[in-house]
Amino acid sequence: MSKHQFKIAVLPGDGIGAEIMSACIEVLHRLLADQPRFSLAYLPGPGGAQHYADTGVALPDATMRTCEEADAILFGSMGLPHIRYPDGTEVNPQLGLRKDFDLYAGVRPIRAIPGVPSVLSDPRAAQIDFVLIREQSEGLFYGRLYPEHQPAANDQEAFDLGRITRKGSERLFDFAFRMARQRRAANPAKGRVTCVDKANVLNSMAFFHKIYWERATLNPDIVADHCYVDAMALNLVKRPWDYDVVPTENQFGDILSDLAAGLIGGLGMSPSGDIGDKYGLFQPSHGTAPDIAGQGKANPTAMILSAAMMLDWLGEKHGMPEAKAEAARLSRAVDAAFAPGRLLSCELGGRDGTAAITDAITKALARESALA
Secondary structure, eight states: OOOEEEEEEEEEESTTHHHHHHHHHHHHHHHTTTOSSEEEEEEEOOOSHHHHHHHSOSSOHHHHHHHHHSSEEEEEEOOOTTOBOTTSOBOOHHHHHHHHTTOOEEEEEEEOOTTSOOSOOSGGGGGOEEEEEEEOSSBTTHHHHOGGGSOOOOSSOOOOOOBOOHHHHHHHHHHHHHHHHHHHHHOTTOOEEEEEEOTTTOHHHHHHHHHHHHHHHTOTTSEEEEEEHHHHHHHHHHOGGGOSEEEEOHHHHHHHHHHHHHTTTOGGGOEEEEEOSSOEEEEESSOOOTTTTTTTOOOOHHHHHHHHHHHHHHHHHTTOHHHHHHHHHHHHHHHHHTSTTSOOBGGGTSSBOHHHHHHHHHHHHHHHHHHO
């Protein structure tokens, strides 16, 4: 049987992006060193806020072509607070990638890793394992994605245009119900979808809410419920272990995903995937952290777990169980590396930075391989 090669567009970006991307690829090399069924070919793509400052273009055409031709996109982090567009907003090329590649589902897994301190004292915090799915093609980010539709601002007032469509909402909810079904197949205790909105106040959210319950009736095997966004902010602090799959609007998801990451050790532990029907982009949930760039303090865990998500997605999309198995092996290695007493990352008050965490994960992979 011939060995399949997946082409991976690699966009390190700004700040700590290059550091965590290098660590991630080192781990992937170790993970797949003896994999007979498939390999990864890395295709570099320049871009980011600094690239915009240097050239006037955040993502050059060549990088866009690389992404279009790749099987998946591995994305570090882009944006620098001191580099902005003329309208005053930060340079965030990932918004353009979401639009151009129709990456409508922002998947944010929130899972407690044994050994990583939690801000919650309740022992049930160890059971946290849910997925927040952020709709990314419309909502309150619509005006930023489609500035030609955005009302003009002046020195007295400014507007942000929000939009909810039936198409955008239906595909989000269908994605959520499929994911709940997949999670239940792996764990019979799962299989629940909780829609988050503000339907009691906003017309657009009432429409979103209505479409959710229409799609829920088409998925009677999955438990469906609902929560207003303000109540969900409270519930994620009080009882996050109760949730499974949580779809929501664009801005609500942007905010709640950061809150949720705080429950499991912070953004340095929080991976993500921006997924459409054809393309997938995988990146850590955190930003570029320019204040620690080049100091070796960056936690590469979210980047590495995002790569695990990428492998799982490639395996699902291409019918390759070996890729899904490698994704699971990589996640187990992260858990083993952070076993109680082994690692404490810099942002959590410890001394373990990029090199130490990368080394611990590669050693965990080696230990598992030796036992196989």
